[in-house]
Amino acid sequence: ISGGTNFLNLSFILDMALAAFSSKEPLQGGAHDPTKNGFNLQQLELSIGSVVDPYFRFDSNLVFSQFGVEIEEAYVTTLDLPANLQVRAGQFLTRFGRINATHPHAWDFVDQPFIMSRYFGAEGNRGLGVEGSWLTPLPWYVEVIGSATDATGEATARSFFGASAERVLSPLDFQLTGAVKQFFPLSDDLSLLWGLSAATGPNPTGYRNSTNIYGTDVYLKFRPITSQSSQQLVLQAEVLYRRRQVPEDVLSDWGGYAQTVWRFSNRWATGVRYEFGSAAKTLEGRIATDPLDPEWIADRQRITASVTFWPTEFSRLRLQAATD
Numbered sequence: 001i002s003g004g005t006n007f008l009n010l011s012f013i014l015d016m017a018l019a020a021f022s023s024k025e026p027l028q029g030g031a032h033d034p035t036k037n038g039f040n041l042q043q044l045e046l047s048i049g050s051v052v053d054p055y056f057r058f059d060s061n062l063v064f065s066q067f068g069v070e071i072e073e074a075y076v077t078t079l080d081l082p083a084n085l086q087v088r089a090g091q092f093l094t095r096f097g098r099i100n101a102t103h104p105h106a107w108d109f110v111d112q113p114f115i116m117s118r119y120f121g122a123e124g125n126r127g128l129g130v131e132g133s134w135l136t137p138l139p140w141y142v143e144v145i146g147s148a149t150d151a152t153g154e155a156t157a158r159s160f161f162g163a164s165a166e167r168v169l170s171p172l173d174f175q176l177t178g179a180v181k182q183f184f185p186l187s188d189d190l191s192l193l194w195g196l197s198a199a200t201g202p203n204p205t206g207y208r209n210s211t212n213i214y215g216t217d218v219y220l221k222f223r224p225i226t227s228q229s230s231q232q233l234v235l236q237a238e239v240l241y242r243r244r245q246v247p248e249d250v251l252s253d254w255g256g257y258a259q260t261v262w263r264f265s266n267r268w269a270t271g272v273r274y275e276f277g278s279a280a281k282t283l284e285g286r287i288a289t290d291p292l293d294p295e296w297i298a299d300r301q302r303i304t305a306s307v308t309f310w311p312t313e314f315s316r317l318r319l320q321a322a323t324d
Helices: 114-120
Strands: 008-019 038-053 056-065 068-078 085-093 126-135 141-150 174-185 190-202 210-222 232-246 249-263 268-277 300-309 317-323
Touching: 114 232, 114 249, 114 268, 126 174
Parallel strands: none
Antiparallel strands: 008 038, 038 056, 056 068, 068 085, 085 126, 126 141, 141 174, 174 190, 190 210, 210 232, 232 249, 249 268, 268 300, 300 317
């Protein structure tokens, strides 16, 4: 705010891909992933943000596709709560893990890790709700986050209610998410972020059947600032574990990804990513038919490599190859 005027920030971001697959039915699970041979419009995103007044900020992300327009996020965030507290309300991507709360233009690879689309659906985990966060007064950076959101919709598919037409009859019908984010400056050149996350909510396989998902994420960044260098090396990884109540049994599975990206000059970077996901197993350890994801009956792995070039800070070109 300057001189009594609220400034509105607008930006358009286009993600487009030319893809080729050896399989007739590619195993892409993300809504913004390239999914067919030829040209793919991953998304055209309109980002709008503005300070409303001294107490609130408004942010939204509208996604345009070849088939319509979608409100991906639209929420208000408090600016002046005491005791390092902050609240946001509206529709938002939950802060489970690290990559879920980010948008495709911020990813280091063309597509999202398949474990995210398997656990949370094609859109990542988001919903209408409210979130509170607290920056603790500890000697190192520790942020504690909790949110309550709708457990319905495509952005909760395969773990919670998903697309089923369930009604909210009690607080148990919401998805509850919690996270702890920590930051450690290991040296002038090396920093570490470590997070713990958990989510619980109902699933549609039976009355009061629920799903619990636990995750941990790490982000290690080396960027030499003590000497003149444009290089940086980043290691990022997430591991998730899921338990779901189904009729007369409990299914569990786990998966995750690990990736490293080396930016070896101002305009060039290369990266490698490894992903894995297990088949669902019963309490006795046998592989079971999954009622929420019946086609996933085996372990899965994917290895991806990419090279990225930035002509300027406003544009990016990327070449990527993967074996699945």
